[in-house]
Amino acid sequence: MTTSTSWEPADADEMVAALADARSAGQAVEVRGSGSVLDRIPGGDEPVLSTAALDGIVDHAPEDLTVTVRAGMAFDELAQELAQHGQECPIEPIVDDGATVGGRLATGLAGPRQLGAGRVRDWVLRVRFITGDGHPASAGGVTVKDVTGYDVCRLMTGSWGTLGVITEVTLKLRPIPRQPAWFATETPDPTVAARLYRPAAVVTTAERTHVLLEEHPDDAAAQAADAGLEPAAAPTFPATARAALDPAALPGFLAELQHANSSPEGAALQVTAQGQLGLCHLDGSADALARARSVVERHGGRLLVLDPALGLAAFGSGHAPDAMTNRVTAALDPDGRLAPWRWER
């Protein structure tokens, strides 16, 4: 587990200097936001490049529905600031453990409302970052018209600290929905989504299918009644592992998983699915998750395991970088300064 902080730069210039230090010491570094996920990836005691001092809002333009924020700002603090203006960026984390804005981008993990709101990358207008070889870079623009060339913002989203250190992010905003409300079916029924108009979330647990509607309350109540839903609490999500695969492959994956878990030793696997997104959240023993990993990889997906105590790799072979990823990494981090060990843990 990585706990020590070697560098805590306060701005982009200090970040460049920290990377130069690391380079001259021949060291590779682990970029760290709040550590909520990083501390759950098996690791050593590598030098840490912390974004903790990159805090706060740089510019909020409520009339333009944009905010520019330093990457180390806690996402929930940003959400509170925006709420004072009746605005939000709907990419909040499923597990709120102090996540930073930079960490949200770097992991690209799907939030609870991704079905209705889109992916993390869809809300990113501009990213400023420092490449592994110490060059400040900026991708995207504060207005869509500013943008030409490749969409490097999307490349940085989900790069897990391997392509650059994100220092500043400009996000799109929207008004907070008037009255979001959760409903649920009596028994699991993922097909309920087809009977609803643009649900914000559809989440199936072993007991029920939960639906988040962000319509006007009267419309939401009418839709829910038509679809046979009743008011319910928000679902909870198992936090140990995330399976991601093509939504079309999800039913086959779930059927095979159920079969693999019908034996007594495999039974202890809890699964919550965001089926339309091809996502499953799992809790279970090391054996059950190892089996789930081989099933998901057979279906062309991958399993992220976030519990080092289980003795499983966090990323697994499904995350092995392909030739293009290797070439992009070589271009942005030619000396392998940024967590070159990332996909092997």
Ligand SMILES: Cc1cc2nc3c(=O)[nH]c(=O)nc-3n(C[C@H](O)[C@H](O)[C@H](O)COP(=O)(O)OP(=O)(O)OC[C@H]3O[C@@H](n4cnc5c(N)ncnc54)[C@H](O)[C@@H]3O)c2cc1C
């Ligand atoms: C067990 C667990 C499961 C979770 N599952 C989900 C989920 O399914 N969906 C969801 O929405 N949220 C989930 N979260 C929330 C998640 O922690 C945060 O959303 C966020 O992705 C991590 O933010 P962080 O600042 O803690 O990043 P850290 O844990 O510090 O870092 C995570 C990764 O991002 C990189 N990184 C961080 N900051 C930067 C930066 N500025 N520049 C470049 N790279 C950077 C790190 O190098 C590392 O690879 C989960 C949290 C936990 C603890």
